[in-house]
Amino acid sequence: METVKLLIDGQFLDSKTKEWVDVRNPATQEVVARLPLCTGEEFNAAVQSSKDAFPKWRTTPVPLRARVMLRLQELINRHMDELAASVTREQGKTLADARGDVFRGLGEHGVACGVVCAWCAMIPLWMFPMATAAGNCMVLKPSERDPGAAMMLAELALEAGLPKGVLNVVHGTHDTVNRTLDHPDIAAISFVGSDAAGKYIYERGCANGKRVQANMGAKNHAVVMPDANPEATVAALTGAAFGAAGPALHGHLGGGVCGGHGALNAGWEAGADLGPVISPEAKQRIERLIASGIQQGAVCDLDGRGASVAGYPDGNWVGPTILSGVTTGHGVLPGRRSSAPCWSAWRWGRDADSLEEAISIINANEHGNGTALFTASGAAARRFQQDVDVGMVGINIPIPVPLPYFSFTGWRGSFYGDLQMYGRMGVQFYTRVKTVTQSWKDSDAPGVIPGLAGVGASTPGKH
Template identity: 40%
Template sequence: MRQISHVIAGASASSGTRTGEVFSPASGEVQARVSLGVAADLERAVVAARTAQPAWARVNPQRRARVLFRFKELVEANMDALAELLASEHGKVVADARGDIQRGLDVIEFCCGIPHALKGEYTQGAGPGIDVYSMRQPVGIGAGITPFNFPAMIPMWMFGPAIACGNAFILKPSERDPSVPNRLAELMIEAGLPEGILQVVHGDKEMVDAILDHPAIGAVSFVGSSDIAQYVYARGAAAGKRVQAMGGAKNHGVVMPDADLDQVVADLCGAAFGSAGERCMALPVVVPVGDRTADALRERLVPAIEALRVGVPGDPDAHYGPVVTAIHKKRIETWIRIGVEEGAELVVDGRDFILQGHENGFFIGPSLFDHVKPAMESYREEIFGPVLQMVRAPDFESALALADRHQYGNGVAIFTRNGHAAREFASRVQVGMVGINVPIPVPVAYHSFGGWKRSGFGDHNQHGMEGVRFWTRVKTVTQRWPDGMAPTGTTDAFLIPTMD
């Protein structure tokens, strides 16, 4: 059986006897085993990073950018193989896997412009003969802890800016689909990255805690569930680290009475059920304003949902594939049961779906709830599966309040032809990312990604200039080059300096 090891100091590295199972979601079979590392494995990676990082930080930014250019070319050349490998472990269809990789490459493209992004500030003549300037310098060694749902995109969101800024980076990907992160590290080394600058250590909570506690790691980036994000933020910050921790989501899509319902249905089907709903930017809650809008939307939604094709990752006609594990499938089915018990109307039930020839796969059909109430636990919590919940709102203010009051504040969308309503909504809603007639408002690479409330812990967002700020520290220099000898017999040297 295939064995997946760490990538430390540019080479494959095995650890102890602890391993985890990597499943084929389409068949339900174990296809590989991954090493579950311990603190000693992390220490080897840290030693390699400490050795390599000072020289890498001294490489000028344009030469670092050239390595990223070559990496981008290599990933593009290997796109088909990477997408198939990703789909085989995650379960998403191959076309969606290609999108996973491409959105990561978008951030790599941004990082190729790092010479411009690292420019500091300069003030000439801030005082008599005094100039002030600032520079951005790398944190040193950074680490990333990434989730299973985007095993290519999110690692590149993290290690791209970190490495471009001159840091060494240690990646701890999800143990559920670990092969693509390993392959990305190998391609980065092939692109010319020095050994020790990008390394991959696999593991579970033991490895996570080792990363959070290690004194040599100065910054940690995390994406995952909110409870773990809060834990990572608290433990990492207590250890003196800079931490950005992105948590869960329950994104709402508000549908105004003037919206184009045919377009809304098409958008909802993709945003709610694409990738089997295993996206933090999925749209699992639709909020039609007014019963007339809700009834018309439901009438169009039901046949569209029933027409969705669930298939194996390699099926080019499939809209989505299996979920990642049997445990996760059972969890989704449990939430559907809870929703029924709470009194929501289950309009479409996907729990009995079976794909012929793949009866042991982790497949689940699309489900639709109507008449979901804000007090329901199934509404308050993240289901992370192919389940769409309809929460009816009587008016615009009530719809806005639903998104505002929810514990998560990752993304939100409004569907309308009314510019004033859209502007008002975008300005007032207490959510980090807003779409106007855009169902999945993931920002482009040169902006930044991040949610509010329990969807994000820390002061900096992912990628864009926020990513550059997170992976660097500002140093400000105040300099004076006097024309002659300083005067003697003065007490000015004992006073706080001013620029007057």
């Protein structure tokens, strides 16, 4: 059985821990690897390695750091299929979606601490290339459910020439997170994951004087105006809702969507549009949420519970699901992120009578990550983007994630911190401003100061 390694001081090492967790293929339940919950000594060694590497790396000229990043970009492009296969095997995405994750991560890398990361390939690429290019050294903790792609990226980083200690990789769950939050030599923490974990990491990290950015949950609403192009809108929202994104606020489109949902299958199978959810627990939680919505009066137009796939009887299958007639009074489904192929819908003219009411529904939600408006009206688009209290807005675009040189700007309950991930704010997060005020007098005598021999003397006023 393959065991996941630690990366400490440039060496891939077997952990000495006695605590291990299984990494499973969500389509088959096969154990594909064993992951160590690293010991305190191993964690401290990783942090010390980064601390030791920092003085030299921070003074490495930026063009030399950039050269390593460009070499890494080339290697990621070359190994994209292997990275995507790892994501599919451990996380369940289709190969097409997994390749998209890697490609998207490359965008942030091209624009190019302690990091806790709940995602597989894309999110580490939001973090460690930018952090290290800025002169930091990093300890990365991948998700314990799908560490394979992160480990492959670490191998490629070393091959690209990243010096030992600049990137270390540890594994674990709660204890490793707490060590990250409490260690005095870790100055900044980047996190992507659940609301509960993000709130905990932000509060405990800040209490320990650390800079923290925490990207958390999302409830990505979409508003479809009566003048929207129905065919283009159905195609866009079907891909968004059933391509691992979020639910939608829609009008007269239910029939078109019900007839156009994709094929459920193992992610590596040809023609698969939708893979399994990551764990049996996730499947049970999603099915409970669907049942709760139905019990509270929603109409199930398309039911993905109890889905099965030939040849994969043990997979964590949840098929595309559409619940219509959902209202804010239903509580659970409209308000919570389900991380499921489930589309919960309000009806235009019945549950939302105007654009203003649709905006108020979105603004009443605790999350403010992304939202979209489908319309042919420039005036409606202007009103929507001005009044909606959400950080990323798409107009006729279902998932409004901007180009990599912009930051990922979730608002309200979707983000804790003051500097967002990647883009200009990402660079600001991974750097600090130092202000130096000097005064030189012509009468100051030049010479070698004790303790600075070898630095070189200069004559003030002659530069």
